[in-house]
Amino acid sequence: MLRSTHVSWGAVNSTLSWVAKVASGKTAQVGGITAVSAGMARAMTMGMSKASGQMINSLMGSRNYFVLAETAEERTNQNTHANLVRLASAYRTCGHAAARLDPLGLSVVPREDIPELDPAHYGLEVEGAAGEQVVSTLGLVFMPDGAGGFKSEATVKDVVAHLQAAFTGDIGAELHVPDAVERRWLTERVEAMAGGTQPAALVDASKRTELAKLLVESEGFDNFMQKKFAFVKRYGLEGAEAMLVALEGMFEASTANSISDMTIVMPHRGRLNFLTGLLKTDPALIFGKLKGKSEIPEGIRGSGDVLSHLAVSTDLPYAGGARVESGSELHVSLIHNPSHLEHANPVALGKVRSRQRELGPSAMCLMLHGDAAFAGQGVIQESFMMSSLPSYSTAGTVHLIVNNQLGFTASHADYRSSRYSSDVGKVVCTPVLHVNGENPEAVYAASQLAVDFRAKFHRDIIVDMVAYRRRGHNELDEPAFTQPLMYEAIRKRESLPKMYSAKLADEGVADPEIITASAAAAEAKLEERLAAAESPDYTPPANHLGGKWAEFKQTDDATVPVETGVSLETLRAIGKASVSPRMKKLDAGDGLDWATAESLAWGSLLADGYDVRISGQDVGRGTFSHRHVYLYDQGSSSRVVPLNDIGVDGQGTLHIANSSLSEMAVLGFEYGFAMDDPKTLVMWEAQFGDFANGAQTIFDQFIASGEQKWLRQNGLVTMLPHGFDGAGPEHSSARIERFLQLCDGDIKCTSKDPNMFVINPTTPANYFHALRRQMVRDFRKPLIIISPKTLLRLRECTSSLTDMAEGTAFQPVFDDVSIEDKAAVDRVLLCSGKIYYDLVKRRDEAGLTDSTAIIRLEELHPFPLDAMASILDSYSRADNYVWVQEEPANNGAWRYVDPRLRQIISSRKHLSYAGRPPMAAVAVAHAATHKAEIEAFMSKAFAL
Ligand SMILES: Cc1ncc(C[n+]2csc(CCOP(=O)(O)OP(=O)(O)O)c2C)c(N)n1
Ligand SMILES: [Mg+2]
Incomplete structure (x- = not known):
C-alpha cells in the first residue's frame, strides 16, 4: 500500500494540525464565537503559503486560493519537457473521461476518441528511439518506484504509459481543486495508485483475501434473504458488493488518521448487508422484524420504522490503520433516516459538529449516496455550501456514491443533466475519485485516499464507485422492462464475489477453500440467528437513551408544570x-x-x-x-x-x-x-x-x-x-x-x-x-x-x-387579570398571539372592560384542557365565547381549538369564530383591504 509522498510538506502539515485543534470547537471559541473553524483556518493556511505562492483570487471571501510555486528545478524540467507537461496536464484534467469506470463496459469512452489524450497531439513520439529517451520526471509525473517513493527518471514511453494507467485505468480522478497544495498531494496519491492496474501493489495478499471474504459474505447474505424472504423488498447489494470493500478501507484509514468517532448516514441500498456484515448487527433484529416483531423492546412506547432504516451505534474492531482481532479505536453510529433520500445528511453533519466540540476532527461524517439521489436532491448542494462555514464546518465529509447507474428505473440520461452524478460537489471544488466497482483493490485504495485527504485537509471528498444493480430497484421489480440492454449485459456477467475469488485463486493469492469456509460459516450463523428470531424468547436490544442521554427518560406526563424562575x-x-x-x-x-x-x-x-x-x-x-x-x-x-x-x-x-x-x-x-x-x-x-x-x-x-x-x-x-401586520401574502x-x-x-x-x-x-x-x-x-x-x-x-x-423570579413558571393559558368582577363578564374572547394586544386596545376603546374578558392560549400543543376549563368555569355568567384570530379561517389555530374548546364550553353556550374568511394566499397585499378585514372581525368579536 503506497502512502508516502514525494516531497515533504512539513510546514503545511504543522499548519494543518493546528487547524485540527481549532476546528475542534471549544478551544477555538473567542468570546463565545468559534472564531476559526476549519474553513476559516484553511484560509489562514493559504495565507501562510503566501510567501511561496501567488494569490489568484481575492474575491472569494475567506476562501482564497494560491498557486504554489514549483521549485526552480522542477520549473526548469517542466520547461525542458513542455510537451510532456501538456500531456500530463491533459490526463489530469480529462483522463477520467476515458477511464474504465463502468464494469458493464456500456459507457466506456475509448481513449482514442479524446484527442487531448493522444501524445501525437503534442508532437510526442512514443514508439521507436524517441520513446526510449530517458527524461527527468521532476515536476512532471509521480511514478511509483515500488518502494514507497517515486522514480526520478523514466523513458518517455513509460511516462506516457504511466499517465494512461493512472488516469484512464480503473480510477478516474477529477482533481479540480484550486488549492495547489491539495492538488499536488492528490496528484501524487492518485498517480501512485496507477489506476488500480497493479492490484497487488495496492493491497497485500492477506488483505485481498479478507476483501474476497467480505464480498462473498455479502453475496451469501443476499442469497439467504432471497431464499428465505423472497417477497421482501430488501434493496440488496448484488452488483455493488464492493461498497463493503470501500467501507472497510475507510474504517481502516480512519484509525490510521486518529479518527475515532464516525457518524454514518446512508440510504436503503445494501444497508442490511452493511449492518449484518461490517457493523456486526445481530441479523435476528432483521429477521425478527420480517417475522412481524418490533425492533423496540417491550414496555417502551414507539412505533418503529421500516427494515431499511434500522440504525446502530457500535465500536468496531479497527485500530492503528487495520482491522484487529480485539480492541477498538473506532466508534461508529449509523443514524436513522427517513425514506426522503439525502435529507438525513445535514442531520448527520449537525451531530458530528456537536461531537467535534469535544473530539475535534477525530469525529468524522461519512455519507453514502445513491447516484440518482445525489444528483437530484437540493439538500446536497445546501450541505456542500455549509461545509466551510464557521458554524457548520465539520472538517470535511467523506462521500461514497454507490453508483449503480440507475435511479429506480431511470437511466442517467433521464435523471441528471450533469456528466457525473458527483458533479454537484464541484460547487465547493470537491475532488472526485471515480472508480470501477469491479476492481476491489482500486476501490479499497481510493477509499483510503479519500479518508487520508479529509484528515489532512479537512475538506469534503467524493468516491464515486461505479457498479450495477443485478436485480430491480427492489427484489420484486423487473428491471428489464425499462433497461433491456443493460440487463442483458448484467445477466451475462458473473458476480463480483465469484469473479474475484476465482481471480485470487488463479493468482495463488487465496486458498478458495478458506473463502468458501468463511461463506459457509456466515450462512450457518444466519440460520442460527433466524431460528433465534423465531423463538418466542427473542427480544430486540434497547438502543436508546444511552451515553449522554442516560439521565433522560420517556416521560409519563410532559404537562406537569416545571418551575423555571431564577433568583x-x-x-x-x-x-x-x-x-x-x-x-x-x-x-x-x-x-x-x-x-x-x-x-x-x-x-x-x-x-x-x-x-x-x-x-x-x-x-x-x-x-x-x-x-x-x-x-x-x-x-x-x-x-x-x-x-x-x-x-x-x-x-x-x-x-x-x-x-x-x-x-x-x-x-x-x-x-x-x-x-x-x-x-x-x-x-x-x-x-x-x-x-x-x-x-x-x-x-x-x-x-x-x-x-x-x-x-x-x-x-x-x-x-x-x-x-399579520399588512406585509401581504x-x-x-x-x-x-x-x-x-x-x-x-x-x-x-x-x-x-x-x-x-x-x-x-x-x-x-x-x-x-x-x-x-x-x-x-x-x-x-x-x-x-x-x-x-x-x-x-x-x-x-x-x-x-x-x-x-423564583417560583414562576411557563403559563400555558393566561386568564384576564384586568377583570375585577368575573360575574360581570358576559363575553369571553379567546385568542393566541399578538392579536391579544389589538383586542385589549379595542376593548378599551369600546368601553367593554367590565363585560368582556380576553383569554390567551399560550400553549397550543399539548392543549391545556384543564387549565383552560378552570379559567372558563370562573366566568359563570358568560354565555358568548368567541375565538378571535387574525389568520384566515382555513389557517391559524381555529380548526384545532374549535373541537377542544367545545368540550369545555357547554353546549348551551355559544362558541363562534371571528377572523378572516378562508383564503388561498394567507393575506392580502392591499392596506385598505387589510384594515377592512380587521374591522370586520373585530366588530364580530365584540358584537359591535
Ligand atoms: C426524496 C425522495 N424522492 C423519491 C424517493 C423514491 N425513491 C426511492 S429509491 C429511488 C431511486 C434512488 O436512486 P439512487 O439514488 O440511484 O439509489 P439506488 O436505489 O439506485 O441505490 C427513488 C426515486 C425517495 N425515497 N426519496
Ligand atoms: Mg442508483
Whole structure:
C-alpha cells in the first residue's frame, strides 16, 4: 500500500494540525464565537503559503486560493519537457473521461476518441528511439518506484504509459481543486495508485483475501434473504458488493488518521448487508422484524420504522490503520433516516459538529449516496455550501456514491443533466475519485485516499464507485422492462464475489477453500440467528437513551408544570452582560422586552452550565434588528458576546451560528446537533416563519415523528416569526395550522406524552420560561415557537423581572387579570398571539372592560384542557365565547381549538369564530383591504 509522498510538506502539515485543534470547537471559541473553524483556518493556511505562492483570487471571501510555486528545478524540467507537461496536464484534467469506470463496459469512452489524450497531439513520439529517451520526471509525473517513493527518471514511453494507467485505468480522478497544495498531494496519491492496474501493489495478499471474504459474505447474505424472504423488498447489494470493500478501507484509514468517532448516514441500498456484515448487527433484529416483531423492546412506547432504516451505534474492531482481532479505536453510529433520500445528511453533519466540540476532527461524517439521489436532491448542494462555514464546518465529509447507474428505473440520461452524478460537489471544488466497482483493490485504495485527504485537509471528498444493480430497484421489480440492454449485459456477467475469488485463486493469492469456509460459516450463523428470531424468547436490544442521554427518560406526563424562575440576584448579574438601554430597565426591574428576556433565559442557562446554540440567517443581529447578542467594535469589526462572560465559573458557551441562506439543510443540521447533545439548548430561527416550509421534510420526518419512530428525543427549538401586520401574502404566516396538524394530541387531550410542543407566547417572561423549560426537564421534546415581529418593540408587551423570579413558571393559558368582577363578564374572547394586544386596545376603546374578558392560549400543543376549563368555569355568567384570530379561517389555530374548546364550553353556550374568511394566499397585499378585514372581525368579536 503506497502512502508516502514525494516531497515533504512539513510546514503545511504543522499548519494543518493546528487547524485540527481549532476546528475542534471549544478551544477555538473567542468570546463565545468559534472564531476559526476549519474553513476559516484553511484560509489562514493559504495565507501562510503566501510567501511561496501567488494569490489568484481575492474575491472569494475567506476562501482564497494560491498557486504554489514549483521549485526552480522542477520549473526548469517542466520547461525542458513542455510537451510532456501538456500531456500530463491533459490526463489530469480529462483522463477520467476515458477511464474504465463502468464494469458493464456500456459507457466506456475509448481513449482514442479524446484527442487531448493522444501524445501525437503534442508532437510526442512514443514508439521507436524517441520513446526510449530517458527524461527527468521532476515536476512532471509521480511514478511509483515500488518502494514507497517515486522514480526520478523514466523513458518517455513509460511516462506516457504511466499517465494512461493512472488516469484512464480503473480510477478516474477529477482533481479540480484550486488549492495547489491539495492538488499536488492528490496528484501524487492518485498517480501512485496507477489506476488500480497493479492490484497487488495496492493491497497485500492477506488483505485481498479478507476483501474476497467480505464480498462473498455479502453475496451469501443476499442469497439467504432471497431464499428465505423472497417477497421482501430488501434493496440488496448484488452488483455493488464492493461498497463493503470501500467501507472497510475507510474504517481502516480512519484509525490510521486518529479518527475515532464516525457518524454514518446512508440510504436503503445494501444497508442490511452493511449492518449484518461490517457493523456486526445481530441479523435476528432483521429477521425478527420480517417475522412481524418490533425492533423496540417491550414496555417502551414507539412505533418503529421500516427494515431499511434500522440504525446502530457500535465500536468496531479497527485500530492503528487495520482491522484487529480485539480492541477498538473506532466508534461508529449509523443514524436513522427517513425514506426522503439525502435529507438525513445535514442531520448527520449537525451531530458530528456537536461531537467535534469535544473530539475535534477525530469525529468524522461519512455519507453514502445513491447516484440518482445525489444528483437530484437540493439538500446536497445546501450541505456542500455549509461545509466551510464557521458554524457548520465539520472538517470535511467523506462521500461514497454507490453508483449503480440507475435511479429506480431511470437511466442517467433521464435523471441528471450533469456528466457525473458527483458533479454537484464541484460547487465547493470537491475532488472526485471515480472508480470501477469491479476492481476491489482500486476501490479499497481510493477509499483510503479519500479518508487520508479529509484528515489532512479537512475538506469534503467524493468516491464515486461505479457498479450495477443485478436485480430491480427492489427484489420484486423487473428491471428489464425499462433497461433491456443493460440487463442483458448484467445477466451475462458473473458476480463480483465469484469473479474475484476465482481471480485470487488463479493468482495463488487465496486458498478458495478458506473463502468458501468463511461463506459457509456466515450462512450457518444466519440460520442460527433466524431460528433465534423465531423463538418466542427473542427480544430486540434497547438502543436508546444511552451515553449522554442516560439521565433522560420517556416521560409519563410532559404537562406537569416545571418551575423555571431564577433568583432576581442572578438575573440582575446576567443582565450586566447587556447593552446599556437594557441594563437600565433591568435596574428598574420593569419594561423588559423580548430580546432582554431571551438574553436572561440564555444567560441563566449558561450560568447553569448548559450551552446554547442559536442558528439561522443573520441571527446574531436578528431579522428585526432586535437581538444584538454580539457587539461589533465599529473600528475593527471584531465582535464580542457579552453573555459568554457573565462571571460564572464553568459557565456554558453561547454559540451564534449565522447560517447560509438555507432552511432544509440548516434545520436538519440543528436537529442533528440537538440529537447528539441534550445539554445544549439548540435553536433555529427562520428569517420569517413562512420560510419554514422550505424545510418541511425536516419537520415531518424528523421533528414531529423522530421520537415515535426511532426513540430519539430531541430538544430543538424552532422559532417562526409570525403575525399579520399588512406585509401581504408573504412574511405574515408561519402556518400555525400545519404545525398543529403534525401534533399527536387527541381532541380529548388524554395523552400526556406529546410528540412536540407548539407555543405562541405573548409575553417576554413566558418566552423566557419556555426556553428554560426546554433544558430543566428530564426529557426532551421539540418546541415550535410561533414568535412575534411587532411585539418585539411593543410597549405593552413587556415583562417585569419578578415575572421571571423564583417560583414562576411557563403559563400555558393566561386568564384576564384586568377583570375585577368575573360575574360581570358576559363575553369571553379567546385568542393566541399578538392579536391579544389589538383586542385589549379595542376593548378599551369600546368601553367593554367590565363585560368582556380576553383569554390567551399560550400553549397550543399539548392543549391545556384543564387549565383552560378552570379559567372558563370562573366566568359563570358568560354565555358568548368567541375565538378571535387574525389568520384566515382555513389557517391559524381555529380548526384545532374549535373541537377542544367545545368540550369545555357547554353546549348551551355559544362558541363562534371571528377572523378572516378562508383564503388561498394567507393575506392580502392591499392596506385598505387589510384594515377592512380587521374591522370586520373585530366588530364580530365584540358584537359591535
Ligand atoms: C426524496 C425522495 N424522492 C423519491 C424517493 C423514491 N425513491 C426511492 S429509491 C429511488 C431511486 C434512488 O436512486 P439512487 O439514488 O440511484 O439509489 P439506488 O436505489 O439506485 O441505490 C427513488 C426515486 C425517495 N425515497 N426519496
Ligand atoms: Mg442508483
